[in-house]
Amino acid sequence: MTTSPDANELVLNMGPQHPSTHGVLRIVLKLDGERVKSTECIIGYLHRGVEKIAENRTYVQFAPYVDRMDYLAAVSNGLGYCLAVEKLMNSVAPPRAQAVRVILTELNRIASHLLWLGTHALDIGAITPLFYTLREREEVLKIFENYCGARLTTHAFRIGGLQYELYEGFEQQVNAFCDQFPAKVDEYEELLGGNRIWRERLRGVGVLDAATCKRYGVTGPMLRAAGVPWDLRKAQPYSGYEQYEFEVPTRSSGDTLDRYFVRLDEMRQSVRIVRQAVANIPTGPIMAKIAKVIKPPVGEAYVSIEAPKGELGYFIVSDGSTHPYRLRVRPPSFVNLQALDHMAKGALVADVVAIIGTIDIVLGEVDR
Amino acid sequence: MKQFLRRFLLLDLLEGLWVTFRHQDTRLITTEQYPSQRPAVSERYRGAPRLNNHPETNETLCISCNLCAVACPENLIVVGSVRNAETKRKDLVTFTYDLSRCMFCGLCEDACPVDALELTQDFEIASYTREGLIWDRQALEEGPRPTQYRQ
Ligand code: SF4
Numbered sequence: 001m002t003t004s005p006d007a008n009e010l011v012l013n014m015g016p017q018h019p020s021t022h023g024v025l026r027i028v029l030k031l032d033g034e035r036v037k038s039t040e041c042i043i044g045y046l047h048r049g050v051e052k053i054a055e056n057r058t059y060v061q062f063a064p065y066v067d068r069m070d071y072l073a074a075v076s077n078g079l080g081y082c083l084a085v086e087k088l089m090n091s092v093a094p095p096r097a098q099a100v101r102v103i104l105t106e107l108n109r110i111a112s113h114l115l116w117l118g119t120h121a122l123d124i125g126a127i128t129p130l131f132y133t134l135r136e137r138e139e140v141l142k143i144f145e146n147y148c149g150a151r152l153t154t155h156a157f158r159i160g161g162l163q164y165e166l167y168e169g170f171e172q173q174v175n176a177f178c179d180q181f182p183a184k185v186d187e188y189e190e191l192l193g194g195n196r197i198w199r200e201r202l203r204g205v206g207v208l209d210a211a212t213c214k215r216y217g218v219t220g221p222m223l224r225a226a227g228v229p230w231d232l233r234k235a236q237p238y239s240g241y242e243q244y245e246f247e248v249p250t251r252s253s254g255d256t257l258d259r260y261f262v263r264l265d266e267m268r269q270s271v272r273i274v275r276q277a278v279a280n281i282p283t284g285p286i287m288a289k290i291a292k293v294i295k296p297p298v299g300e301a302y303v304s305i306e307a308p309k310g311e312l313g314y315f316i317v318s319d320g321s322t323h324p325y326r327l328r329v330r331p332p333s334f335v336n337l338q339a340l341d342h343m344a345k346g347a348l349v350a351d352v353v354a355i356i357g358t359i360d361i362v363l364g365e366v367d368r
Numbered sequence: 369m370k371q372f373l374r375r376f377l378l379l380d381l382l383e384g385l386w387v388t389f390r391h392q393d394t395r396l397i398t399t400e401q402y403p404s405q406r407p408a409v410s411e412r413y414r415g416a417p418r419l420n421n422h423p424e425t426n427e428t429l430c431i432s433c434n435l436c437a438v439a440c441p442e443n444l445i446v447v448g449s450v451r452n453a454e455t456k457r458k459d460l461v462t463f464t465y466d467l468s469r470c471m472f473c474g475l476c477e478d479a480c481p482v483d484a485l486e487l488t489q490d491f492e493i494a495s496y497t498r499e500g501l502i503w504d505r506q507a508l509e510e511g512p513r514p515t516q517y518r519q
């Protein structure tokens with residue numbers, strides 16, 4: 001850090017062990033009293049070189065690693081990767097596999113938003129919701145565990161379809177979750193959205209308008225809270241999303257409170273999608289006819305999906321061998337984090353905590 | 369006026385508190401008393417590995433084909449075998465599995481043609497040392513021995 005001519009300026013390191021930076025993110029805050037003059041994110045503490053690892057693994061072998069980027073949305077990551085390799089090989093998963101993929105990815109969206117809600121509220125000082133959200137998240141994780149045998153880093157999908165058939169009682173368990181969950185969302189609304197302290201604390205904090213969002217490439221709930229109804233599930237449907245009826249929730253002012261409302265509405269919409277999907281899961285095979293050793297033809301493919309945090313993209317270059325020649329990930333958290341400086345300028349230090357929470361970052365994905 | 373009364377009587381805060389009180393019902397408690405109460409994990413749970421023996425003959429099912437070692441992204445399985453001069457087959461001698469690097473992805477299990485290697489429902493595999501996580505053939509056949517606590 002260069003010495004500043006301004007004697008009032010205070011440079012403060014927030015993180016990497018700060019509990020409300022949601023992982024190992026270090027933010028260098030330049031402060032004038034309590035006001036933030038500028039922020040600088042120092043990232044890379046969790047860098048594992050995932051993109052380089054991909055070049056040394058076969059396509060099948062790399063699949064478990066993508067779970068470890070956004071570990072709160074491992075299923076979405078797996079879906080994005082599998083779709084990208086399938087596009088490279090010009091194959092599509094059979095309808096049954098697609099429906100199951102949609103169900104699990106939407107459940108994962110709910111789980112990810114639930115954890116976001118709990119920790120975000122915790123950062124701001126509301127401790128109770130965390131226990132409630134984790135309780136509901138547990139139900140989703142149990143479905144994952146029953147389906148594929150793991151709760152967090154699921155490795156649920158395989159290139160070309162699925163590895164595991166549905167277990168006995170899958171539909172009942174998912175339906176039971178869908179039946180009780182919307183009431184729980186209402187409960188969170190009652191706890192937080194109806195609470196005056198919560199509303200006043202978040203209103204007008206970290207405003208990001210639509211034009212700024214586009215300039216930074218911000219996607220996901222943050223963009224939708226600014227009034228842009230951009231959702232890849234609608235804009236460029238994948239995995240059969242065009243068959244399902246759902247709305248893209250938006251708000252207008254683009255502040256932290258609106259992002260909270262958008263995410264709550266998204267959970268309700270996800271339940272809607274899951275209900276439709278689980279009601280008619282097609283019968284048939286769960287794996288496309290693909291070669292045992294995956295060797296895509298020479299070429300490149302980019303596939304992006306709507307992950308819980310925004311647009312998650314996989315770009316793969318193939319040289320015709322069993323290993324990717326190059327693999328690049330476009331993680332939503334990393335891109336959304338770049339807007340932090342814009343949002344935090346002029347805010348109070350306490351608001352920085354709220355702003356980091358509202359971006360919904362996962363450092364495993366930022367650093368990769 | 370209504371708004372004022374609402375604010376004055378702190379109704380919005382009391383509503384939230386009411387939700388909290390509703391959850392004091394003992395039937396709604398979901399906490400598990402681990403370790404005295406061990407959770408039942410799902411049938412497909414991917415936990416500690418096991419090398420299965422034939423239930424009757426008690427001989428290993430593994431045919432030393434090395435497919436699991438090839439499938440593993442972390443390269444942590446080492447299969448040692450010798451060619452049996454009589455049967456012309458490979459006999460398993462050693463089997464090393466480095467749990468400390470395993471990510472329980474299940475690819476080795478999927479690759480095994482004879483269901484010899486299996487990820488089981490045991491999840492208590494912590495160890496005080498790194499060496500303790502490198503399992504040899506004997507440990508793999510016996511499975512983990514988690515601590516039993518007195519009631
Ligand atoms: S579970 Fe995955 S990482 Fe572990 S040994 Fe098997 S293939 Fe390797």
Ligand code: SF4
Pocket residue numbers: 429430431432433434435436437447479480481482483484485
């Ligand atoms: S794949 Fe199965 S049979 Fe082959 S070496 Fe591994 S454990 Fe043995």
